[in-house]
Amino acid sequence: MPDGPQLLDSSIIERVLAKSGRLSGAALERVQRLEAESGERIDHIAAKLGLVSERDLATAYAELIGSPIVAATEFPAEPIAPQRMRRVFLKHADDPARRGGRRSRRCDG
Secondary structure, eight states, X not given: OOOSOOOSOHHHHHHHHHHTTSSXXXXXXXXXXXXXXXXXXXXXXXXXXXXXXXXXXXXXXXXXXXXXXXXXXXXXXXXXXXXXXXXXXXXHTTOGGGGTTOOOOOOOO
């Protein structure tokens, strides 16, 4: 069953991953078979199987939209406008149960 709306055509991301060498031919065939069987997106399958890293995916997405990757060191050390954050949001921002069991992920460039 697909997880989330299909906003990205899988063939686009698979071409970027294969062309850049981040996903080998054999690995690409494997994830294509699994995509056909499960309906899950190729990028999700490849990451779950450890065939590409989250950094590889972030780089591929950045290439697609023509945007640079932002390194962790480029983020501010202190929160911006903390007075605008509601306490309840901050209290539950990293609580997987509040987000339907999903865990937050971050990329430490």
